[in-house]
Amino acid sequence: MTDPISAFDGVTRLKSPGRSAVSDNAPVERTVAEVLRAVRERGDAAVRDYSKQFDQADLATFEVSAEERQAALDALDPQSRADTEFAIDNVRAFAEAQLATILPLEVEPLPGVHMGHRVIPMERIGAYVPGGRYPLLSAPVMTIVPAKVAGVSEVIACLPPNAHPAMIAGCHLSGADRIFRIGGAQAIAAMAFGTETVPRVDKIVGPGNAFVNEAKRQVFGPIGIDQLAGPSEIFVLADHTGDAEMIAADMLAQAEHDVRTRVGLITTDAALAEATLAEVERQLRDLSTAETAGAAWRDYGEIAVCEDEAAMIAYSDHIAAEHLQIHTEDAHGLAARLRNYGSLFIGELASVVYSDKCSGTNHTLPTMAAGRYTGGLWVGTYVKIATHQWLTPDGVKQVAPPAARQAATEGMEGHRRAAQMRLDRIQARRT
Incomplete structure (x- = not known):
């Protein structure tokens, strides 16, 4: 990402990023286009070929059976299951509270002109559950649980064939109706177009690698997507009250996701900047994931x-970071003045890690400055706000004359006739 820092008076960099997480994206468009074309034309056969090629997986069937679900659940150690269910409960509770704010509407803005909207859950969605470097047990929770709260009729989950068995258990506990061992662009293609065994979905949600992201971009239109997800990001806003050790720990916690994670500190205190720079290097010396976090x-x-x-x-508003932490003397006051971010963490006790895992807010968030125009995944992602209207004769008298006049001015005679016809018939019945 290009950051024209010179456009911001009073901002200097103690450390600048050496590379751009956006421009470093591999040129995958052609490969993905071929995968999509093949799956559209050959269905399961193409999915099987790409699973062998990309995942070294030759599966007789893609769908996880009820027996396999139960086996994965039985293999999950009790504490991991309890922690997963804790996360599910919190995500569900927050999604239910969000859904309660999305209300149907009925109004009569003009006499006899009735308008409104319904809140309609989608029929079938696809949740892509990434395998990643680690078994990310929270990933299915974040994409599947809000869908079930929203009232989606059927949730299809796809995860790489080599994903940790605990991920299958996580999909099951989160409420997935069907689970398939299909990863990468071929999973997106299967859900977008449908195959002999994978049903076509109405919308695909969930993060993935560059191939998954590009596949979502290319299938968008006939089906919906949540967003295009780039490498993870965390920025911390801090003043003189910031704690260098804590800030460094939070940045490195996010950096261990991927070598392209974007991490940063924006501060008004030069001494804190220097201390944080030294603290990051100190903590990297004994961090078990330093190979990844250090590269990031x-x-x-x-x-x-x-x-x-x-x-x-x-x-900060220019960066529009995916995760934005505030470590300042008046954290709530500063939070109220910010506009662009994916999710906000107010005060030093609110760590991104809590949201990543189990606290309840969703961790599927906009990256690459998309926080300037959208928020993250939430229960509203899975419903449609569909409007309606109905009119009485008095309502037709209100809107037909201006509608007919406007249509005539625009030269749209068919529109004028349709608008005028109802008024003429109402008036004729009264004579």
Whole structure:
């Protein structure tokens, strides 16, 4: 991502990112287009070929059976199951509270003109559950649980054939109706077009690698997608009250996701900037995931020093970070002045890690500055707000004359006739 920092007065970098997480994306468009074409034309046969090629998996059947679900559940150690169910309960409770704010509507803005909308759950959605470097047990929770809360009739989950068995258990506990061992672009294609065994869905949600992301981009239109997800991001806004050790720990926690994770500190305190830079290097020395986190910090890490709070806010809103933590003296006051972010973590006790795992807010969030125009995955992702209207004769008298006049001005005679016809018939019945 290009950051024209020179456009922001009063902002200097103590550490600049060495590379761009966006421009470093592998050129995968052609490969993905071929995968999509093949799956559309050959269905399961193409999925099987690509599973062998990309995942070294030769499966007789793609769908996880009820017996296999139960076996995965039985193999899940009791504490992991309890923790997963804790996360499910919290995500469900928050999604239910969100859904309660999305209400149907009926109004009569003009006499006899009735309008409204319904909140309609989608019929079938596809949840892509990434395998990743680690068994991310929270991943299915975040995509499947809100869908079931929203009232989606059927949730199809796809996860790579080599995903940890605990991921199957997580999909099952979260409420997936059907689970398939299909990963990568071929999974997106199967859900988008449908195959002999995988049903076509109405919308695909969930993050994945560059191939998954590109596949979602290419199938968008006939089906919906939640968003295009890039590498993970975390930025921390801090003043002189910031704790360098804690800030470094939070940044490295996110950096261990991927070597392209974008991590940064934006601060008004130069001493904190220096201390955090040293603290990151110190913590990397004994971090077991330092190979990944260190590469992310080296290539995409950033520390920006701002001359005042206004400059800090302006630069943060430009970055529009996926995860944005606030470690300042008046964290809630600063939070109210911010506009662009994926999810906000107010005060030093609110770590991104809690949201990543189990606290209840969703961890599927906009990256690559998409926080400037959208929020993250939520229960509203799975419903449609569909409007309706109905009119009485008095309502037709209100809207037909201006509608007919406007249509005539635009030269749309068919529109004029349709608008006028109802008014003429109402008037004729009364004569």
